[in-house]
Amino acid sequence: MSPRGLFIVLEGPEGSGKSTLATPLADRMRAAGAEPVLVREPGGTRAGEIARQAVLDPEHPVSPVAELFLYLAARAELVATVIRPALGAGRVVLSDRFSLSTEAYQMVGRGLPAETVLPANRAAAGGLRPDLTLILDVAPEVGRARQVAAGKPLDRLDAESLEFHRRVREFYRQVRDDGVRHLDATRPPDRLLQEAWEAVVALDEQRFAAARS
Ligand code: TMP
Numbered sequence: 001m002s003p004r005g006l007f008i009v010l011e012g013p014e015g016s017g018k019s020t021l022a023t024p025l026a027d028r029m030r031a032a033g034a035e036p037v038l039v040r041e042p043g044g045t046r047a048g049e050i051a052r053q054a055v056l057d058p059e060h061p062v063s064p065v066a067e068l069f070l071y072l073a074a075r076a077e078l079v080a081t082v083i084r085p086a087l088g089a090g091r092v093v094l095s096d097r098f099s100l101s102t103e104a105y106q107m108v109g110r111g112l113p114a115e116t117v118l119p120a121n122r123a124a125a126g127g128l129r130p131d132l133t134l135i136l137d138v139a140p141e142v143g144r145a146r147q148v149a150a151g152k153p154l155d156r157l158d159a160e161s162l163e164f165h166r167r168v169r170e171f172y173r174q175v176r177d178d179g180v181r182h183l184d185a186t187r188p189p190d191r192l193l194q195e196a197w198e199a200v201v202a203l204d205e206q207r208f209a210a211a212r213s
Helices: 018-031 048-055 064-088 099-109 113-123 140-149 162-172 189-203
Strands: 006-011 037-040 092-096 132-137 182-185
Touching: 006 018, 006 099, 006 140, 018 037, 018 092, 018 132, 018 189, 037 048, 037 064, 048 064, 048 140, 064 092, 064 099, 064 113, 099 113, 099 162, 132 162, 132 189, 140 162
Parallel strands: 006 092, 006 132, 037 092, 132 182
Antiparallel strands: none
Protein backbone atom coordinates (compact mmCIF):
# COMPACT_ATOMS: atom_id res chain seq x y z
CA MET A 1 0.00 0.00 0.00
CA SER A 2 1.39 3.46 -0.86
CA PRO A 3 1.65 5.89 2.09
CA ARG A 4 -1.00 8.56 2.42
CA GLY A 5 -0.20 11.91 0.87
CA LEU A 6 1.00 14.77 3.06
CA PHE A 7 0.17 18.38 2.34
CA ILE A 8 2.56 20.92 3.85
CA VAL A 9 2.18 24.67 3.35
CA LEU A 10 4.54 27.58 3.97
CA GLU A 11 2.84 30.88 4.76
CA GLY A 12 3.85 34.34 5.89
CA PRO A 13 4.26 37.98 4.91
CA GLU A 14 6.53 39.32 2.17
CA GLY A 15 10.22 38.68 2.74
CA SER A 16 9.62 36.07 5.44
CA GLY A 17 11.82 33.59 3.56
CA LYS A 18 9.23 30.95 2.57
CA SER A 19 10.80 30.31 -0.81
CA THR A 20 14.29 30.29 0.69
CA LEU A 21 13.19 27.73 3.30
CA ALA A 22 11.36 25.55 0.75
CA THR A 23 14.59 24.51 -1.01
CA PRO A 24 16.55 23.05 1.95
CA LEU A 25 13.33 21.63 3.44
CA ALA A 26 12.69 19.76 0.21
CA ASP A 27 16.36 18.60 0.24
CA ARG A 28 15.85 17.09 3.68
CA MET A 29 12.73 15.31 2.50
CA ARG A 30 14.67 13.88 -0.42
CA ALA A 31 17.45 12.75 1.90
CA ALA A 32 14.75 10.92 3.85
CA GLY A 33 13.61 9.22 0.67
CA ALA A 34 10.46 11.27 0.09
CA GLU A 35 10.55 13.10 -3.26
CA PRO A 36 8.29 16.12 -2.64
CA VAL A 37 6.13 17.87 -5.21
CA LEU A 38 6.91 21.58 -4.95
CA VAL A 39 4.31 24.15 -5.89
CA ARG A 40 3.88 27.88 -5.44
CA GLU A 41 0.80 30.04 -5.45
CA PRO A 42 -0.42 31.58 -7.55
CA GLY A 43 0.98 29.45 -10.37
CA GLY A 44 2.07 25.92 -11.15
CA THR A 45 -0.40 25.39 -14.01
CA ARG A 46 -0.88 27.21 -17.30
CA ALA A 47 -4.07 28.90 -16.10
CA GLY A 48 -2.43 29.65 -12.75
CA GLU A 49 0.61 31.30 -14.33
CA ILE A 50 -1.68 33.46 -16.50
CA ALA A 51 -3.65 34.44 -13.38
CA ARG A 52 -0.36 35.18 -11.59
CA GLN A 53 0.73 37.52 -14.34
CA ALA A 54 -2.65 39.26 -14.39
CA VAL A 55 -2.90 39.69 -10.63
CA LEU A 56 0.67 40.76 -9.83
CA ASP A 57 1.36 43.15 -12.73
CA PRO A 58 2.01 46.58 -11.18
CA GLU A 59 1.26 48.27 -14.53
CA HIS A 60 -2.29 46.93 -14.75
CA PRO A 61 -4.15 47.04 -11.43
CA VAL A 62 -7.25 44.87 -11.03
CA SER A 63 -10.20 45.53 -8.72
CA PRO A 64 -10.27 43.79 -5.30
CA VAL A 65 -12.95 41.21 -6.18
CA ALA A 66 -11.26 40.40 -9.50
CA GLU A 67 -8.02 40.00 -7.56
CA LEU A 68 -9.72 37.56 -5.19
CA PHE A 69 -11.04 35.41 -8.02
CA LEU A 70 -7.76 35.41 -9.92
CA TYR A 71 -6.03 33.93 -6.87
CA LEU A 72 -8.86 31.46 -6.39
CA ALA A 73 -8.91 30.42 -10.05
CA ALA A 74 -5.19 29.71 -9.84
CA ARG A 75 -5.73 27.66 -6.66
CA ALA A 76 -8.70 25.69 -7.96
CA GLU A 77 -6.71 24.61 -11.01
CA LEU A 78 -3.62 23.73 -8.99
CA VAL A 79 -5.63 21.67 -6.50
CA ALA A 80 -7.53 19.79 -9.19
CA THR A 81 -4.68 19.06 -11.57
CA VAL A 82 -1.53 18.90 -9.41
CA ILE A 83 -2.08 18.74 -5.64
CA ARG A 84 -4.96 16.26 -5.42
CA PRO A 85 -3.43 13.79 -7.88
CA ALA A 86 -0.06 13.97 -6.08
CA LEU A 87 -1.64 13.41 -2.66
CA GLY A 88 -3.71 10.60 -4.13
CA ALA A 89 -0.48 8.94 -5.24
CA GLY A 90 0.85 9.17 -1.67
CA ARG A 91 3.29 12.02 -2.38
CA VAL A 92 4.39 14.84 -0.10
CA VAL A 93 3.29 18.20 -1.51
CA LEU A 94 5.10 21.32 -0.31
CA SER A 95 3.28 24.51 -1.26
CA ASP A 96 4.55 28.06 -1.06
CA ARG A 97 1.23 29.68 0.09
CA PHE A 98 -2.34 28.37 0.12
CA SER A 99 -5.80 29.43 1.39
CA LEU A 100 -4.49 31.32 4.41
CA SER A 101 -2.84 33.81 2.05
CA THR A 102 -6.26 34.73 0.66
CA GLU A 103 -7.60 35.34 4.16
CA ALA A 104 -4.53 37.41 5.02
CA TYR A 105 -4.29 39.51 1.87
CA GLN A 106 -7.78 39.76 0.34
CA MET A 107 -9.92 39.56 3.49
CA VAL A 108 -7.77 41.32 6.07
CA GLY A 109 -5.37 43.31 3.87
CA ARG A 110 -7.93 44.48 1.30
CA GLY A 111 -10.89 44.37 3.66
CA LEU A 112 -13.15 42.18 1.52
CA PRO A 113 -16.01 40.76 3.63
CA ALA A 114 -15.51 37.38 5.28
CA GLU A 115 -18.85 36.18 3.90
CA THR A 116 -17.50 36.72 0.39
CA VAL A 117 -13.98 35.41 0.91
CA LEU A 118 -14.39 32.36 3.16
CA PRO A 119 -16.92 30.29 1.16
CA ALA A 120 -15.19 31.10 -2.13
CA ASN A 121 -11.86 30.19 -0.58
CA ARG A 122 -13.22 26.82 0.58
CA ALA A 123 -14.66 26.16 -2.88
CA ALA A 124 -11.33 26.89 -4.56
CA ALA A 125 -9.51 24.49 -2.22
CA GLY A 126 -12.12 21.84 -2.93
CA GLY A 127 -12.28 21.05 0.77
CA LEU A 128 -8.55 20.35 0.94
CA ARG A 129 -6.82 21.36 4.18
CA PRO A 130 -3.09 21.24 4.84
CA ASP A 131 -1.74 18.61 7.25
CA LEU A 132 0.81 21.18 8.40
CA THR A 133 1.05 24.94 7.90
CA LEU A 134 4.29 26.66 8.88
CA ILE A 135 3.72 30.39 9.33
CA LEU A 136 6.91 32.43 9.14
CA ASP A 137 6.77 35.68 11.05
CA VAL A 138 8.68 38.82 10.13
CA ALA A 139 7.99 42.54 10.54
CA PRO A 140 7.00 44.23 7.26
CA GLU A 141 9.93 46.65 7.45
CA VAL A 142 12.39 43.76 7.77
CA GLY A 143 10.65 41.76 5.02
CA ARG A 144 10.76 44.73 2.67
CA ALA A 145 14.45 45.35 3.40
CA ARG A 146 15.18 41.69 2.61
CA GLN A 147 13.33 41.93 -0.70
CA VAL A 148 15.24 45.07 -1.63
CA ALA A 149 18.57 43.50 -0.62
CA ALA A 150 17.74 40.44 -2.77
CA GLY A 151 16.94 42.70 -5.72
CA LYS A 152 13.38 41.32 -6.01
CA PRO A 153 11.32 43.52 -8.33
CA LEU A 154 8.28 44.65 -6.33
CA ASP A 155 5.01 43.18 -7.65
CA ARG A 156 1.61 44.83 -7.20
CA LEU A 157 1.00 43.27 -3.78
CA ASP A 158 4.56 43.90 -2.54
CA ALA A 159 4.06 47.56 -3.38
CA GLU A 160 1.02 47.92 -1.07
CA SER A 161 1.31 50.29 1.91
CA LEU A 162 3.11 49.41 5.12
CA GLU A 163 -0.31 49.54 6.83
CA PHE A 164 -1.63 46.84 4.48
CA HIS A 165 1.36 44.62 5.22
CA ARG A 166 1.01 45.24 8.98
CA ARG A 167 -2.59 43.98 8.83
CA VAL A 168 -1.44 40.91 6.90
CA ARG A 169 1.28 40.16 9.44
CA GLU A 170 -1.03 40.66 12.43
CA PHE A 171 -3.58 38.30 10.91
CA TYR A 172 -0.96 35.59 10.45
CA ARG A 173 0.25 36.04 14.02
CA GLN A 174 -3.26 35.47 15.36
CA VAL A 175 -3.90 32.19 13.54
CA ARG A 176 -4.43 29.29 15.95
CA ASP A 177 -5.52 26.05 14.39
CA ASP A 178 -4.76 22.35 14.29
CA GLY A 179 -1.67 21.76 12.24
CA VAL A 180 -0.47 25.36 12.37
CA ARG A 181 3.03 26.17 13.65
CA HIS A 182 4.47 29.65 14.01
CA LEU A 183 8.17 30.17 13.32
CA ASP A 184 10.29 33.25 13.96
CA ALA A 185 11.70 34.05 10.52
CA THR A 186 14.42 36.29 11.94
CA ARG A 187 16.22 33.25 13.40
CA PRO A 188 19.40 32.13 11.63
CA PRO A 189 18.45 30.07 8.52
CA ASP A 190 19.86 26.82 9.99
CA ARG A 191 17.76 27.15 13.16
CA LEU A 192 14.68 27.96 11.14
CA LEU A 193 15.26 24.96 8.89
CA GLN A 194 15.76 22.69 11.89
CA GLU A 195 12.50 23.85 13.51
CA ALA A 196 10.60 23.43 10.25
CA TRP A 197 12.11 20.00 9.73
CA GLU A 198 11.20 18.84 13.24
CA ALA A 199 7.59 19.87 12.62
CA VAL A 200 7.59 17.93 9.35
CA VAL A 201 9.09 14.79 10.90
CA ALA A 202 6.57 14.92 13.75
CA LEU A 203 3.82 14.63 11.14
CA ASP A 204 4.98 11.23 9.94
CA GLU A 205 7.94 9.80 11.85
CA GLN A 206 7.95 6.63 9.82
CA ARG A 207 8.15 8.27 6.41
CA PHE A 208 11.00 10.56 7.43
CA ALA A 209 12.81 8.06 9.66
CA ALA A 210 15.81 7.71 7.35
CA ALA A 211 16.92 11.28 7.95
CA ARG A 212 16.41 11.34 11.72
CA SER A 213 19.88 10.31 12.80
P1 TMP B 1 5.09 35.56 -3.75
O1 TMP B 1 5.37 34.59 -4.84
O2 TMP B 1 6.12 36.60 -3.58
O3 TMP B 1 4.65 34.94 -2.48
O4 TMP B 1 3.90 36.44 -4.38
C1 TMP B 1 2.62 36.14 -4.28
C2 TMP B 1 1.93 37.43 -3.88
O5 TMP B 1 0.53 37.21 -3.98
C3 TMP B 1 2.21 37.85 -2.45
O6 TMP B 1 2.26 39.25 -2.39
C4 TMP B 1 0.98 37.41 -1.69
C5 TMP B 1 -0.10 37.49 -2.73
N1 TMP B 1 -1.21 36.54 -2.56
C6 TMP B 1 -2.47 37.04 -2.24
O7 TMP B 1 -2.64 38.25 -2.11
N2 TMP B 1 -3.49 36.16 -2.10
C7 TMP B 1 -3.34 34.81 -2.28
O8 TMP B 1 -4.32 34.05 -2.15
C8 TMP B 1 -2.03 34.32 -2.62
C9 TMP B 1 -1.82 32.85 -2.84
C10 TMP B 1 -0.99 35.22 -2.74
